[in-house]
Amino acid sequence: ERGEARTADLSGLRVLVSAGGTREYLDPVRYLGNRSSGRQGVAIAQAAASRGAKVTLVAANIAVPVPAGVDVVRVETTAELYDAMLERSGASDAVVMAAAPADFRPATVATAKIKKDDAGTVPDITLVQNPDILRALVDERQDRRSPLIVGFAAETGDDTASVLDHARAKLARKGCDLLVVNDVSGGKAFDRPENEVVVLGDDGTATHVPLGAKLTIAHAIWDSIAQRVDKA
Numbered sequence: 522e523r524g525e526a527r528t529a530d531l532s533g534l535r536v537l538v539s540a541g542g543t544r545e546y547l548d549p550v551r552y553l554g555n556r557s558s559g560r561q562g563v564a565i566a567q568a569a570a571s572r573g574a575k576v577t578l579v580a581a582n583i584a585v586p587v588p589a590g591v592d593v594v595r596v597e598t599t600a601e602l603y604d605a606m607l608e609r610s611g612a613s614d615a616v617v618m619a620a621a622p623a624d625f626r627p628a629t630v631a632t633a634k635i636k637k638d639d640a641g642t643v644p645d646i647t648l649v650q651n652p653d654i655l656r657a658l659v660d661e662r663q664d665r666r667s668p669l670i671v672g673f674a675a676e677t678g679d680d681t682a683s684v685l686d687h688a689r690a691k692l693a694r695k696g697c698d699l700l701v702v703n704d705v706s707g708g709k710a711f712d713r714p715e716n717e718v719v720v721l722g723d724d725g726t727a728t729h730v731p732l733g734a735k736l737t738i739a740h741a742i743w744d745s746i747a748q749r750v751d752k753a
């Protein structure tokens with residue numbers, strides 16, 4: 522296992538990593554959220570820093586500490602995550618979207634706490650779609666090759682398509698360079714110290730990374746990135 526970096530093979534590289542799950546507020550005290558702890562994304566930031574990269578972590582409500590040597594920008598909502606990522610991607614050599622942005626947010630955020638009444642009335646909550654940050658990062662990229670853009674996908678297989686079929690389609694739809702795929706059939710992967718992934722490349726490659734510590738998985742992902750990124 523590679524808990525420690527062997528070399529500073531990422532030195533000179535500026536990397537931007539997102540981690541955690543966004544919160545979409547209904548009122549000042551309530552939000553729609555998701556179960557992402559940010560562990561895998563934080564491990565990706567930690568692995569890159571230990572290999573000499575200059576790392577900025579955009580952290581959305583992460584449940585774990587920020588590793589030493591990593592600059593952090595804290596955000597809560599998908600809109601804030603969008604701004605934080607788009608602002609910094611142009612000055613990055615690699616961008617890893619490990620965060621779990623909410624797909625939808627309440628159409629309006631009440632400025633005061635929503636109250637219940639004795640009549641049993643329930644509020645109607647209308648949702649609107651959030652912007653797709655990964656697609657925006659790809660669309661805004663000035664140079665087809667830089668920054669290298671990595672997406673994540675948690676997929677389940679179904680009757681019509683396997684996990685990898687769904688993932689290939691997602692990689693094509695998003696237009697990113699690499700997609701790190703998690704098989705979450707049967708509720709796997711949340712709040713576990715270990716993970717198992719397949720790294721898909723837009724060139725058709727598929728690299729299986731066997732079950733291991735999230736930091737070990739993170740190093741394997743950087744191995745795939747390092748092969749493709751320009752270290753000018």
Ligand code: CTP
Pocket residue numbers: 599618619620621622623624651652653654655656671672673674675
């Ligand atoms: N992502 C993003 N912005 C969003 C939603 C997702 O940047 N609003 C990114 C995630 O960080 C991840 C990748 O897109 O890197 C895939 O996320 P996923 O939720 O699997 O993709 P979706 O397009 O939202 O598809 P689905 O309908 O399967 O949720």
Ligand code: CA
Pocket residue numbers: 622623624
């Ligand atoms: Ca989604």
